Amino acid sequence: MCYALWLDEGNHRVRSILQRIADGEHSAVVACVDEYGGLIWRLARRYLGQSNGEVEDGVQEVFIELWLAAEKFDPSRGSEPAFVATIAHRRLTDYQRRVTTRRKYHNRVAEDLKSKSHALESTNGSEELASVVNEYNQLPDVEQLALKMSVCHGLTQHQISEVTEAPIGTVKSRLRRAMIRLCDSVSTQSQADSQSGGVKQ
Secondary structure (H helix, E strand, C coil): CCCCEEEECCCCEEEEHHHHHHCCCHHHHHHHHHHHHHHHHHHHHHHHCCCHHHHHHHHHHHHHHHHHHHHHCCHHHCCHHHHHHHHHHHHHHHHHHHHHHHHHHHHHHHHHHHHHHHHHHCCCCCHHHHHHHHHHHCCCHHHHHHHHHHHCCCCCHHHHHHHHCCCHHHHHHHHHHHHHHHHHHHHHHHHHHHHCCCCCC
């Protein structure tokens, strides 16, 4: 691939796309996507497989990194395509590592949930516990996952944020909503037991 050069007619200086981005040219951002989009997309496919969502996110991260690092490009030290490929390799490797970690953790949590669900079904758990489990199963998946990470695996809110790639504020909201619903479920069941005299049929 040959990369685009731009002649600055004011001072007759030939500038590459990244140099134009570093100089604040908005049109250079579009030129960067046009010039290197295909290359970065192919690299993302190689690193991240066939998941379009993950590939798209990976490509986006590469371009953001490129634009932020544009001023570091020095033509005297290497070509622009080589610089782009280096940035893409570094960013996609990091993204691939995070995706792999997240997948492993999700699989582990799913297996843990399945195991505990079977254990509960094999026992005569209390109505209170059954109520909590039923309420938990009705929580949105993201709230279930956040609660499981916090309660069963001991992750901090910041660790949950990193693994799920959700803002820390979002993680706090998910945990708060989930805990409120579970606590309400316990309270409701306790009141029902109290009104019935706690007698089990």
